Amino acid sequence: MAAADDSLAGLALVLRRCDLREAPPELLGGLLLSPDSDRAVVLTAEEAREVEERLKEALARGEALAGGRLALHRRQCPGQEWEISVSALERAGGRPAAVLIDLAERKPARRRLDLLYRAAANIGASLDITRTAQDLVDVVVPAFADYATVNLSDAVMAGDEPQPAVRADYRRVAVSEPWPAGLMQVGHLLPLPSDHPSKRVLERGEPLLMTSRDQILQGLAGHTRLMVPADAQSLLVAPLSARGLLLGAVEAWRTGRSEAFDAEDVRFLQEIVSRAALSVDNARRYTREHTAAVTLQRSLLPQAPVDLTAAQTAGMYQPAGDRAEVGGDWFDVIPLSSLRVAFVVGDVTGHGLQATATMGRMRTAIQTLADLDLPPDELLTHLDDLVLRLAEESGGSGDGIGATCLYVTYDPVTRRCVMASAGHPPPALVRPGSAAAFVDLSPGPPLGVGNMPFEPVEIVLPEGSVLALYTDGLVERDDRDLADGMDRLRRRLDVLCRPGRALPEIGRQLVAELPATPPVDDIALLLARTFAMPATDTVEWEFPADPAVVGDARKLTSGQLAAWRLEEMALVTELVVSELVTNAIRYGGAPVGLRLIRDRHVLICEVSDSSSTQPRLRRARETDEGGRGLFLVAQLTSRWGSRYTQAGKTIWTEQPIGGLAA
Known part of the structure; x- marks a missing residue:
């Protein structure tokens, strides 16, 4: 098998020399080439390695390979697809006598059918707009073109419906690999004025075909350095349209010695793009709903x-x-x-x-x-x-x-x-x-x-x-x-x-x-x-349900405010405490609790009793003898309220301290 391995290395060299039929027999050794191969083909090193792997498999097994046909898409011949069929002939003793290699171009109808199948299988699997665009490019290159890009409206990328082509801004979202470093990269905005021929053609929803380099340079005058590959010979632009919306366009380039696009290529690319456009629009609509849901979600959360x-x-x-x-x-x-x-x-x-x-x-x-x-x-x-x-x-x-x-x-x-x-x-x-x-x-x-x-x-x-x-x-x-x-x-x-x-x-x-x-x-x-409130910022007392304690509650409140250096708040706070403690004694029950809390910017007063009946704010009439207590409390404080406790309820008030406290 060592000799066979040497001959395989030689075969790889021959493949890279372009002409399979003129290889000297001593270089091929026991390998024979099928006489059906009548065209010189240039294979890249990677393609040659693929053929080599197939040959090694055939020699190791010593029998014809089932499914041994290997399809090659070659960048040197876009739009063409080559099949290499590898098989081994046995001789007495089970050792392989020869390996037959058949290199032939696939028929155009078969190539296009296979390409459509790959497009249907590979495009649309993701609801991400960028991923869908890249899948489209990966299908087009190298089977159909040397280079390809997808350019979409900024509105489409945001999930919105795009503007008319003459007013829309188009951004490059996907390119084939490898992509020339000097050309516009992914993420760049295309520098196309509103009167550019590409925009006018896209506005009508028609493809744009340029079959010579002179035509390309004339049509893209002023933008060739950023948008035209160095050896470009043919350009085909197909609009991405779905549900009556123009989403963007696909650019396909053929370069060097490649054949120019023709009318059949235009129809074929349109068929692929029309299917891909639905996938791009589905991704756009999903992006819109997803963005709306996330925006709503975030707007409802603390900011x-x-x-x-x-x-x-x-x-x-x-x-x-x-x-x-x-x-x-x-x-x-x-x-x-x-x-x-x-x-x-x-x-x-x-x-x-x-x-x-x-x-x-x-x-x-x-x-x-x-x-x-x-x-x-x-x-x-x-x-x-x-x-x-x-x-x-x-x-x-x-x-x-x-x-x-x-x-x-x-x-x-x-x-x-x-x-x-x-x-x-x-x-x-x-x-x-x-x-x-x-x-x-x-x-x-x-x-x-x-x-x-x-x-x-x-x-x-x-x-x-x-x-x-x-x-x-x-x-x-x-x-x-x-x-x-x-x-x-x-x-x-x-x-x-x-x-x-x-x-x-x-x-x-x-x-x-x-x-x-x-x-x-x-x-x-x-x-x-x-955090925890310092003990020095809170104080509380408990009183029996006796009207005589209201005066005591006022005095204790006044003394505590003096200790906190909040004397300016004493008059209002004493009145609030007096009204709340009076109501607790009259309508609640013992024990009656009073708590003061000093925060940085607010003074809180709490009065508790054993009743679970919530207080009700009402406006007393001129002839009423009571009913004005809570109304006064509401007018003298910034906030007030009531909450249930395990033993009854607590009425609380807040008064702003501002700059009064030291």
Whole structure:
């Protein structure tokens, strides 16, 4: 076999010398060439290696190769396709006596049929506009042309409907490889004025054919350096049109000794391009819907890191990639009364605009329910009723409408954190100086099941703790299950959550470390670093339900404001405290609690009692002896409200401090 290998090396040299029939017999050794090969053909080194591999296989087997025909598209002869048939003849003893090689050009009809088949199989597999354009170029070159490009309107790339050709801007989005370095590259805007012949032809929806270099130079005058290959001999431009829209154009070039395009080539390229145009338009329409869904999704999320008295937060959102539609993942940070804050993360079933719209309705509902200061488990119960209503509105069956949600509240005064889950993974918690761990939270059923309770969990957080709320897209991928993903998240939080490290940086690092493959589901991540109110900024008292204590409450309030150097606020605050404590004694019940909280820019006053009856603001008539207390409180404060507690209710007010505090 060594001699055969030597002869194969010689054969490769002969193939590169262009003439197969004039090779000396001593160079070929035991190899014979079929006399049917009557044309000299120049093969590249890569093509010669392909033939060589086929020959080695034939010699090793010592028999004719099944399916041994090898098709070659050669850049030196675009529009032509050559077949090399390799077989081995046996002699006595089973050793191969000769190898027959037949090199012949495929018939044009067969070549075009095969090319159409490849176009149908390879173009349109992706909903990415750029990928679809590149697939089109890869089909055209080298089987049909030496070089090819796809130029599309900027509006098409954005998913919009394009303008008329004379007003549209066209950008190069795909080129064949290798592409000459001196020509316009991918991403460049084509420098074509509105009166350019190419634009005028495209406006009429007709192909443009140039069959000589002189014609090309004259038609593209002023742009030859950037747009015309150095040895270009023929140019064919076919419009990419679909559903009555002109999306762009395909340029096909033949260079050097290649034959010029003819009328049959024009019709053939139009057939390929017309099919590809539908794929490009499908990708454009998908891009439009995907962009709209992502824009809507992002508009419904907090737009910047939130820095509150209770916590500092940062959120990350990444839509699904590739062909997956955007989903209904979201997160939210909702300020509550008395400096408290709520953290929310959720995931709506399904993808696309419908899921995003449902997410928007749910987020609005949660913000409304949060304004009522409901406990997390009660809030999720009300949200569950909403999802059931949405399911009924969508057709009554309830199928396809559902969501998971995690709702967390945190109080910086008591450092109490309460949470409940509706089918959502538990949050990760990193306490200062401790390893990251997941909160021991029993998730209830997903939203939309109905008539099932949600179990709250309460924990106390040291100042500087970091909570990580996330959706399953962050921890569940094709290459690992949910448990593995959660374990990876826990280990990475252990490393990344260091005191002083910015939360946005931690979030970006967590998302950047995910596998490079596009996610099949959205990713939502909310990080929160909790703070605690200093003990010197809060004070509270408890009184019996006796009208005589109202004076004591005013005096204590006045003394505390003096200690905080807020004497200028004493008159208004004493009046507010007097009205609220009086109402608590008259309409509520013992014990009556009074708490003052001093923040950087606001003074908060809270009065609690044992009654669960909510106060009602009304305007008293001139003859009424009462009913003006809450009206006065509302006029003297910037905000006020009431929330239920386990023992009754709390009425709270806020007054701006401004620059009065030292």
